[in-house]
Amino acid sequence: MLELFKKQKYVTVASDAGRREMPDGLWIKCPRCSEIRFARELEKTLKVCQKCGHHFRLTAGERIQFTLDEGTFTAYDADLEPVNPFHSTEYAQKLAAARQASGLAEAVVGGEGAIDGQRVVVVIMDAQFMMASMGTVAGEKITRAIERAAEKELPLIIFTASGGARMQEGVLSLMQMTKTVSALCRHSRRGLLYVTVLTDPTTGGVSASFAALGDIILAEPDALIGFAGPRVIEQTIRQKLPEGFQRAEFLRQHGFVDLVTPRPQLKAVLSRLLDLHRREQS
Amino acid sequence: MTGAILEFDRPIVELEEKIKELRQFAREKEINLDAEIANLEKRVQALKENIYQNLAPWQKVLVARHPERPNMLDYINRLCTDFVQLHGDRLYGDDPALAGGIARFDGRPVTVLGQIKGRDTRENLARNFGMAHPEGYRMAMRLMRQAEKFHRPVLAFIDTPGAYPGMGAEERGISNAIAECIQTMLMLEVPVLSVIIGEGGSGGALALASGDCILIQEHAVFSVISPEAYASILWKDSSRAREAAGVMKITAADLEALHLVDEVIPEPLGGAHHDPDGAAERIREVLSRRLPELAARPVGQLLAARGEKFRRIGDPRIYLTGNDIT
Numbered sequence: 200m201l202e203l204f205k206k207q208k209y210v211t212v213a214s215d216a217g218r219r220e221m222p223d224g225l226w227i228k229c230p231r232c233s234e235i236r237f238a239r240e241l242e243k244t245l246k247v248c249q250k251c252g253h254h255f256r257l258t259a260g261e262r263i264q265f266t267l268d269e270g271t272f273t274a275y276d277a278d279l280e281p282v283n284p285f286h287s288t289e290y291a292q293k294l295a296a297a298r299q300a301s302g303l304a305e306a307v308v309g310g311e312g313a314i315d316g317q318r319v320v321v322v323i324m325d326a327q328f329m330m331a332s333m334g335t336v337a338g339e340k341i342t343r344a345i346e347r348a349a350e351k352e353l354p355l356i357i358f359t360a361s362g363g364a365r366m367q368e369g370v371l372s373l374m375q376m377t378k379t380v381s382a383l384c385r386h387s388r389r390g391l392l393y394v395t396v397l398t399d400p401t402t403g404g405v406s407a408s409f410a411a412l413g414d415i416i417l418a419e420p421d422a423l424i425g426f427a428g429p430r431v432i433e434q435t436i437r438q439k440l441p442e443g444f445q446r447a448e449f450l451r452q453h454g455f456v457d458l459v460t461p462r463p464q465l466k467a468v469l470s471r472l473l474d475l476h477r478r479e480q481s
Numbered sequence: 482m483t484g485a486i487l488e489f490d491r492p493i494v495e496l497e498e499k500i501k502e503l504r505q506f507a508r509e510k511e512i513n514l515d516a517e518i519a520n521l522e523k524r525v526q527a528l529k530e531n532i533y534q535n536l537a538p539w540q541k542v543l544v545a546r547h548p549e550r551p552n553m554l555d556y557i558n559r560l561c562t563d564f565v566q567l568h569g570d571r572l573y574g575d576d577p578a579l580a581g582g583i584a585r586f587d588g589r590p591v592t593v594l595g596q597i598k599g600r601d602t603r604e605n606l607a608r609n610f611g612m613a614h615p616e617g618y619r620m621a622m623r624l625m626r627q628a629e630k631f632h633r634p635v636l637a638f639i640d641t642p643g644a645y646p647g648m649g650a651e652e653r654g655i656s657n658a659i660a661e662c663i664q665t666m667l668m669l670e671v672p673v674l675s676v677i678i679g680e681g682g683s684g685g686a687l688a689l690a691s692g693d694c695i696l697i698q699e700h701a702v703f704s705v706i707s708p709e710a711y712a713s714i715l716w717k718d719s720s721r722a723r724e725a726a727g728v729m730k731i732t733a734a735d736l737e738a739l740h741l742v743d744e745v746i747p748e749p750l751g752g753a754h755h756d757p758d759g760a761a762e763r764i765r766e767v768l769s770r771r772l773p774e775l776a777a778r779p780v781g782q783l784l785a786a787r788g789e790k791f792r793r794i795g796d797p798r799i800y801l802t803g804n805d806i807t
Contacts, residue, residue, distance in 0.1 A: 284739075285730060289715075339796065364683075364705045366715060369730045370741055373705040374794045376684065377691045380663045381791040407644075407684045411660035426656040426684070427646030435646050445651055455654045 229253050245462045254419050254462055256399055258301070259308040259325040262358055266466055267312035267321065274310040275344055281305050281336045282368075290367035293329060301327040306361075307337045309344030311353070315470040317477070320348035322357040326400070330362030333404050337365070338375025341409065345382040354392040354473055359410040363403020363428070376408035383412055392476040394469065397424050397447065397456065411455070415472060417465070418447035418456045485548050489532055489540055493751060496525045529751040536700065539723040541732050542708060544700040544752050545679045551757040553580060553595030553638035556678065559761035560768070561586050561593065570619035573653060578609045578645070579617030581624045586636065587769055589776075592628035594621050594689060595638030598679070611680075612645035615658035618688050622658075622665045625673075634672040634776055636768065637689040642707060644685030659688045666691040667787060672775035676746070676764060677701045677733075678753075693775050693787050694743040696767060697733045698760070700752050703742070704731040741794060744771075 228235045232251035241248075245265050246255040257265065263272050281304070283290050298304065306328035311320050322344045324331040331337070341357070348355040364372040386393060395413030397406075399422035407426050410416075418424060425432075425445035433440055443449050450456040460468050486494050500521050507514040536544065544550070557564050561584035569575040581594040596613055599605030621637075628635050644655050666673055666689070673692025681690070681703030690703075697703060706714070708726040713719035730736070733745040746767050749759035775783065 285728060287728070335796075342792070366705055366711055368705075370703055370705050370736065371739065371794075373683065373687055374741060374791070376660075376687055377663055377667070377791045378794060380660065380691075381667050381788050384664060384668055385788065404684050406656040407659040407688075408663060409660070411654075411657045412664060424656075425651050426644065426659070427651065431646045432648065432651065436648060440648070444648070453652055453654065455657055 227255070229255075247462050252420065252461070254399065254421060256326050256360070258327055259303065259323040262323045262325075263308075263312070263321075265462070266358075266469070267314060268316065272310055272312035272321075274308060275347060276309065276340050277304065279305065279336055279340055281334055284335065284368055284371055287367055293367070297327075297329045301325060303328050305334070305336050305340060306331040307340040309340050311347070311351075314466060314473055317470065317473040318353055319473060320344055320351070320353045320355045322355070324358060324360040324398075324405070326360045326362075326398075329365065330400075331360045331405075332362050332365040333372055333375050334365035334368045335371045335375065338372070338378055341375075341379050342382045345379065345386050345409075348391065349382070349386040349389055352389060352391060352478070354394070354476060355386060356394045356396065356469060357409060357413070358396045358398055359401045359405055360398045361401055361403060361405035361410075363405070373404060376404045379409045380412065383409055387414075390478075392473070394472060396460075396465070396469075397450075398422050400424070402426065402428055415458075416456050417458050417460045417468065418450060419465075420447055420459055420461055422447045424450050424456075487540075487543050487547065489536075490751075493525060493528050493532065493755075496521060496528065500525070526750070529755075533700075533751055537723075537727070538702075538729070538732050538735075539708065539726040541700050542680075542702055542722075542726050544754070545702045547752070547754045548598075548600050549754040550640075550679050551753050551760055552597050552640060553593070553678065554597060555757055556638060556761050556764060557582075557584055557593055559758060560765050561591070564593070567624060568620070570616045570623060572616070572619055574614075574616045576614050576617030576620060577607055578611050578613040578641070579621060581620055583633075587772070589772070590631070590633045591772075592624050592633055592635045593638070594624060594635065595678075596641035596685075596689075598640060609645060611641045612643060613641065613685060614645055614647075614650045615653040615655050618644075618655075618658035618662040621689065622662055625665050625669050629669055629671050632671060634674065634772060635666075635669065635692065637666075637673065637675045637692065639675060639677045639681050639686045639689050639703075640679035640701075641682050641685050642680055643682040644688070659684050662688040663691045667791070668784070670780045670784065672772065672778075672783065673787075674768060674771060674775070676768075677703050677742075678764075682707060691791070693783065693790070694771060695741070696744050696746055696764075696771075697736060697742045698746050698753060698764070699733050699748040701733060702726075702731040703733075703736055704729055 227238050229248040231253040234250040309322045322341050393413050394415045395410050397418040401410050401424045447459045451459050564584040566582040579596050596611045598611035599608045675690040675692050675695050677697040708722040709719045712721040712725040736742045737745050746763050749756035753760035
């Protein structure tokens with residue numbers, strides 16, 4: 200699924216002879232409007248392009264930094280490593296590369312923190328790690344975080360991102376859909392709040408399981424959200440998809456997302472939702 | 482057998498034709514060829530055993546997709562009485578790719594559900610090749626809630642390449658429909674038994690496989706994605722589907738070894754398409770044993786066991802130690 204999300208249509212061939220000496224990572228070019236910005240400056244705007252509003256994908260670390268109160272986050276199961284159930288060399292190599300690229304052990308980071316002082320369990324899927332495909336251990340980490348939220352009677356926020364199932368783990372990856380939904384049923388039965396924030400891209404098995412089941416579903420602007428990838432659909436129906444198809448705004452129009460929330464407002468919206476569901480007041 | 486013949490089925494089919502001809506010849510000419518016929522029948526039997534006990538994963542995919550493999554309605558007709566088919570999701574439409582209704586199994590009213598592929602191109606077009614839209618899954622949910630209201634168990638028959646990847650499906654929320662279908666099945670306060678009878682493809686199949694037990698026929702498959710798509714995505718070469726089927730662990734035996742299915746239901750020699758009655762009988766035996774046992778359980782126990790079952794599935798500890806969890 201990986202190559203589905205390479206934004207080929209955005210790639211511009213730059214004649215950047217003059218820029219070649221720029222140190223890597225210091226400057227970032229907006230893939231939508233090509234505006235070039237100082238990386239540190241972009242961080243101040245929560246990685247949203249000030250010119251065109253493009254929301255850059257965030258790493259798990261950035262998401263924590265932008266959403267939770269400083270210094271409140273404690274990770275769950277940070278050391279849980281992916282498994283390679285069918286002992287594939289190819290997969291082992293991919294995992295090693297993903298680990299190196301992201302600095303993470305898996306695509307999922309779960310833990311506990313606070314938003315404006317309100318305690319919450321968060322799960323963040325990091326697309327840097329194999330496009331946050333859903334493997335056995337990714338599913339296990341999500342499940343454990345949901346279970347802890349249920350045990351501790353805490354609200355739960357999942358920031359979803361995924362290219363789909365981790366095919367290298369076969370049906371085991373598919374079954375993570377049922378496993379996570381089953382854990383959510385137990386969290387829900389306790390009357391606890393579950394909010395999903397759909398980020399770019401949320402597709403495949405993740406979109407058709409826990410991502411779709413939030414009591415409240417938010418999405419980041421322009422995020423690609425769908426079950427089948429756009430290319431698969433185009434191949435099936437043999438025609439090009441219209442502009443904006445399967446984007447966050449499209450899903451809101453069709454009734455599958457409560458709010459499309461720009462990143463600068465996200466923390467405040469989450470904070471208000473948590474406050475409205477504080478248990479002592481009801 | 483008419484229609485498509487699988488390459489590895491050909492020797493069997495040819496011998497069977499020959500036996501038929503010999504029988505007719507013997508009858509017409511009034512000569513006794515019993516010994517010859519018995520001899521040939523023994524050879525057919527040996528051929529079937531040899532071929533069907535050694536099917537490679539890709540051959541199983543072909544058997545699972547065989548156009549003459551019995552579908553959900555074929556089994557309902559053989560396993561149940563008093564079938565009344567019901568239609569529509571009460572929200573948007575009726576999905577010809579996913580059928581449902583009420584019937585009687587072993588004298589007990591049950592709700593039945595399942596995807597249906599067509600036998601030929603015309604029927605396949607009408608049934609969208611067994612690829613359901615959101616309406617199908619929403620009808621499944623409606624019928625499951627109805628089953629709960631009337632305290633009748635649910636039997637789900639799975640046979641689909643996957644949910645339909647089209648524009649309408651996305652516009653009407655296929656992700657949402659599948660997710661809610663899984664959730665509804667997990668929380669349903671009546672027994673739910675799922676039988677994979679052909680191709681169990683991806684989330685579209687999983688949507689009907691979140692109940693108390695997942696049963697699979699001997700030559701059926703269950704996979705995260707089709708072998709063709711796996712080869713195309715991971716190896717950029719869809720012609721390597723045969724090889725993909727081998728590494729994906731999609732056969733009933735593989736799935737049983739991975740603790741992903743509860744029981745493998747044997748098929749008659751030569752596969753369900755050679756003997757639909759025999760295939761139905763073997764399904765009946767398993768359902769007749771499992772259903773009363775599940776129906777006797779108190780609801781709380783039923784739901785707790787269901788939750789634990791899916792909690793255990795895909796627990797990485799199994800694959801780290803190579804053993805079952807204690």
